[in-house]
Amino acid sequence: MAMPANNAAAACGDHRADSSEEGYLTIRNIKLQRLPHLTDYLPSLETYPNPVDNNPFFHPVSEFYINPSDVVLRQILSDGFLSPGPHLAYHRAGPRKRIYFEPRGVRAAIVTCGGLCPGMNTVIRELVVGLWELYEVREIFGVRAGYRGFYSGEAVELNPKMVHGWHRKGGTVLETSRGGFDLDKIVNAIQDRGFNQVYIIGGDGTMRGMVEIFNEIKRRNLNIAVAGIPKTVDNDVGIIDRSFGFQTAVEMAQQAISAAHTEAESAVNGIGLVKLMGRSTGHIALHATLSSRDVDCCLIPENDFYLEGRGGLFEFLENRLKDNGHAVVVVAEGAGQDIIPKTDQSHVEEKDESGNPVFLDVGGWLKSELKNWWAMDHPKELFTVKYIDPTYMIRAVPANATDNLYCTLLAHSAIHGAMAGYTGFVCGPINGNYAYIPVEEVAHAKNVVNTRDHKWAWVRSITNQPDFGRG
Ligand SMILES: Nc1ncnc2c1ncn2[C@@H]1O[C@H](COP(=O)(O)OP(=O)(O)O)[C@@H](O)[C@H]1O
Numbered sequence: 081m082a083m084p085a086n087n088a089a090a091a092c093g094d095h096r097a098d099s100s101e102e103g104y105l106t107i108r109n110i111k112l113q114r115l116p117h118l119t120d121y122l123p124s125l126e127t128y129p130n131p132v133d134n135n136p137f138f139h140p141v142s143e144f145y146i147n148p149s150d151v152v153l154r155q156i157l158s159d160g161f162l163s164p165g166p167h168l169a170y171h172r173a174g175p176r177k178r179i180y181f182e183p184r185g186v187r188a189a190i191v192t193c194g195g196l197c198p199g200m201n202t203v204i205r206e207l208v209v210g211l212w213e214l215y216e217v218r219e220i221f222g223v224r225a226g227y228r229g230f231y232s233g234e235a236v237e238l239n240p241k242m243v244h245g246w247h248r249k250g251g252t253v254l255e256t257s258r259g260g261f262d263l264d265k266i267v268n269a270i271q272d273r274g275f276n277q278v279y280i281i282g283g284d285g286t287m288r289g290m291v292e293i294f295n296e297i298k299r300r301n302l303n304i305a306v307a308g309i310p311k312t313v314d315n316d317v318g319i320i321d322r323s324f325g326f327q328t329a330v331e332m333a334q335q336a337i338s339a340a341h342t343e344a345e346s347a348v349n350g351i352g353l354v355k356l357m358g359r360s361t362g363h364i365a366l367h368a369t370l371s372s373r374d375v376d377c378c379l380i381p382e383n384d385f386y387l388e389g390r391g392g393l394f395e396f397l398e399n400r401l402k403d404n405g406h407a408v409v410v411v412a413e414g415a416g417q418d419i420i421p422k423t424d425q426s427h428v429e430e431k432d433e434s435g436n437p438v439f440l441d442v443g444g445w446l447k448s449e450l451k452n453w454w455a456m457d458h459p460k461e462l463f464t465v466k467y468i469d470p471t472y473m474i475r476a477v478p479a480n481a482t483d484n485l486y487c488t489l490l491a492h493s494a495i496h497g498a499m500a501g502y503t504g505f506v507c508g509p510i511n512g513n514y515a516y517i518p519v520e521e522v523a524h525a526k527n528v529v530n531t532r533d534h535k536w537a538w539v540r541s542i543t544n545q546p547d548f549g550r551g
Pocket residue numbers: 193194195226227228257258259260261282283284285286287288289290292311312433434436
């Protein structure tokens with residue numbers, strides 16, 4: 081008998097559900113975020129036993145399966161007096177006892193979109209291996225080169241043998257691209273090719289596209305589950321703890337900082353300047369600064385800065401050079417965009433194919449400003465700026481061990497969710513536990529550095545950098 085898997089009220093017994101505000105279900109002190117499910121618009125879908133039941137490697141015990149009423153709390157820190165509840169929660173990720181797809185009837189498609197990020201190949205590999213080994217799915221396809229690949233070419237058939245060593249490679253074997261989002265063509269192609277599970281690996285832009293795909297599939301009443309796996313080297317996707325590949329990128333960034341430090345230390349009045357990725361968020365710069373300890377000043381898009389006068393960057397560096405003889409500055413690519421003088425050409429904001437702003441080169445500009453400043457103020461003293469821009473080197477690498485494990489759990493969570501009939505969802509860790517989150521929410525939740533919290537205070541206590549008038 082089919083149990084409406086999404087309906088936590090039914091799962092918990094209706095008497096325990098206190099109210100059902102739109103988008104949420106309040107059960108006692110928990111406000112559970114509603115998760116889209118195929119039965120929302122196809123109410124009479126059949127269910128099947130989970131094939132993991134018969135898998136000789138799992139021997140599932142009763143605790144193995146996740147109940148529809150198992151939740152992950154959004155906030156684990158709260159003031160008991162100020163926030164007595166109800167507390168926002170999401171459905172917990174993991175295998176369900178009954179599933180909504182007959183495994184041999186599944187035709188899965190996997191696509192990667194947007195910029196590279198360490199671990200993309202691991203996610204693809206684990207989707208293929210997980211679908212094959214856990215659920216006995218035999219029709220798995222890789223869509224080539226991003227969203228446009230749905231309608232512009234044939235998908236590649238994948239199996240565990242083919243993807244065996246992919247976790248050791250950087251980039252994405254399926255290839256990726258920006259732009260090329262054509263809703264009708266994409267959904268027509270999904271329908272024509274008979275895909276009934278679509279796994280989308282991408283960042284904030286990709287997730288906004290996924291919302292449209294999911295809504296269109298729903299509008300057409302199609303029995304197709306759409307699952308998202310958030311990918312962003314910038315760590316700018318909200319709600320989840322962090323994105324996969326981010327830690328690997330921070331590790332790579334540290335190598336650039338370490339080289340800048342060596343160069344600066346070995347020169348008279350040496351400045352090591354490192355520009356790091358981070359389109360409009362400074363997470364990579366911040367984490368690389370905190371973990372390296374060699375950084376004297378960290379400039380991020382969330383915190384405006386200025387060069388001249390009291391409390392400015394030049395004054396700070398002057399003191400640092402006097403005290404230490406060298407200094408290291410880390411700047412995120414999106415920082416300082418408002419103070420870089422614009423030429424007539426650069427006045428027109430450039431955009432990439434996906435509509436993301438293309439930034440002016442803050443590193444190159446800062447390097448020349450530093451040289452001009454020193455030449456003006458100390459014409460007779462030696463001075464060196466060594467500028468390092470590792471750009472793609474921090475993201476075009478295989479994932480480290482932690483990220484590889486993380487990618488595996490993400491892929492398996494996505495599979496379990498789609499098999500359970502959930503759709504229009506993204507999976508990710510919240511406070512260390514894997515959850516399913518409606519894609520609509522993830523697509524609009526940006527994760528920026530909070531310069532008012534402890535982490536930023538920690539950066540300032542390590543660097544002693546100025547607050548640039550925010551004090
Ligand atoms: N608002 C949007 N609606 C639909 N598709 C979008 C939207 N923004 C981006 N996309 C598509 O998502 C894909 C990846 O977007 P992009 O911003 O380049 O990377 P990321 O997803 O990593 O942020 C591209 O194919 C792009 O056309």
